[in-house]
Amino acid sequence: MNALDYFNARLEATISPMDYMKASKADPNKYMLIDVRNGPAHVRNVTIHGAAIIPQQELADRLSEIPKDKEIILYCWDVWCNTAAKAAKVLLENGFKVKELTGGITAWKELDFPVSTLTEEKALPDDCGC
Incomplete structure (x- = not known):
């Protein structure tokens, strides 16, 4: 490859x-943004505003929640994390259109773009599965 x-x-x-x-x-109807981060809930309590939350470790079991007619944008922690790449591989193998958000949530927050804080009733599972 050149x-x-x-x-x-x-x-x-x-x-x-x-x-x-x-x-x-x-x-706005062209995309679905998905937070695929694994890890303890207390470190995942801030998410990109409007993102669906489907941890990478649950993705294969939750494909029915993802529309095939949208471009799926995945993100994880930062430029060193490969969780979104792992999730992208699963989605691509299942016929989805996928892109990875560069820099993950770290870049998003650095740019001061909108985030949401999860409440207790939206608590996420604690096991990492990394």
Whole structure:
């Protein structure tokens, strides 16, 4: 693979937080944003505003919750986390259109984009499964 092929593939598989904000405002019904982070609930209590929460370890059992007619945008913790990549592989193998949000929730928060704090009634499971 040459450099051009690499960068074309990278751009095809990812979307930056800025590009996602712009695209989702222009066509909000085109996308579904999913938080696929695993880990203890107390560290996952802040999520990107409007994101569905489907931990990567539950994804294979919850495919019916994900629409095939939307582009699925996945995110995890940060640039060092590969949880979204693992989730993307599962979704791609099942016929979904998928991109990874570059930088995860860390980049999103750094840009001061909207987040939500989960309440007790939306408590997440504590086992990591990482």
